[in-house]
Amino acid sequence: MRTLKTNWHETRDRFDFWWKHDLKKPLIQCVCPSRKKGEKQPVNIQNPAELFTKLPDSIVRFENNAQDTCYLFDSVPHYYPNLGPGSLGVFLGAKPHFTPETVWYEPCFRELDGVSLSLEKGRQWLDFSLNALRQAKSRSKGLYLTAIPDLIEGLDTLAALIGTQELMYALVDCPEEIHRLQRELISLYQQAYDMHWQIVKDDEDYSAYCAFAIWGKGKTAKVQCDVSAMLSPQMFEEFELPYLKKQCEGLDNIIYHLDGVDAIRHLDAILKIDRISCIQWTPGDGKPDGGDECWDFLYRKILENGKNIYGYMPAENSVRFLKKFGTEGVLLSTWAADEQQALELFRNYL
Secondary structure (H helix, E strand, C coil), rough: CCCCCCCCCHHHHHHHHHHHHCCCCCCCEEEECCCCCCCCCCCCCCHHHHHHHHCCHHHHHHHHHHCCEEEEEECCEEEEECCCCCHHHCCCCEEEEEECEEEEEECCCCCCCCCCCCCHHHHHHHHHHHHHHHHHHHHHHCCCCEEECCCCHHHHHHHCCCCCHHHHHHHHHHHHHHHHHHHHHHHHHHHHHHHHHHHHHHCCCCEEEEECEEEEEEEEEEEEEEHHCCHHHHHHHHHCHHHHHHCCCCCCCEEEEEEHHHHHHHEEEEEHCCCEEEEEEEECCCCCCCCCCCHHHHHHHHCCCCCCEEECCCCHHHHHHHHHHHHCEEEEEEEEECCHHHHHHHHCCC
């Protein structure tokens, strides 16, 4: 493989300062096609599961795609075992359904009464995930990072295990069961996280997390509660907030993924969690992208409350965004047509 990135140490140091809110310039993660494109190999989709789970093929496919990508500035090339958005649910027994594009989950519980959660129920998938990381780390030879997969946690994991509609009913019909399972999930999440972290961490305990390509010293992660869009502030405060706070105590570098306009009502509560360093905003389908000026009020509020912001947007919105928010506390994730365009756009912010 060709060298994917030459400024590893500089990027690592810049992440260190960014997590501490001491970086005066933005982190900029920009990717573009490589000038030296290889020939694309045909992908057999007769069995979509193999696209995700056949080893070492899935690792080789990542490596081939990485060869066709320029990872500019603070970009972090990384491999992770992809079991869809919510590996923890699969480890706990939710059945994955693979398509060529993504993974969906079939709930494994019909009712909550007496349910006992265990990582043994999805042990084959947990073992696959850990084995994939070991293989990739052995192959990488320092050319790319291995990253913790998108575990997901809390109420979103319960939704994968019992179904979203059923979860909404259960919040009303059997709240004590939800509280019991939330308490169990904190420990199970940490167990699954630590198993992966022990593999991906380097000799100085730096780790990467797949969602948003984040990197930091210690235990790095993205956390979320997408079903919060269906909850009142009172229900969020009762059923999610205390468990989210407790979970964050076991992590070091944390981004919160705020997804959808209906989740904005919970932002004030999230901003009060000291251990969360950054908010990543996803507007949702059919809404203006994350760089549109209609969201400026949201980014301003996040910065004024002492949190970093993670902006994901196309290049055409990047310069306006950085002119307004790019002095400090910003991580910008974007893409460009080529390296020259990227340099022209961001030369004043490097």
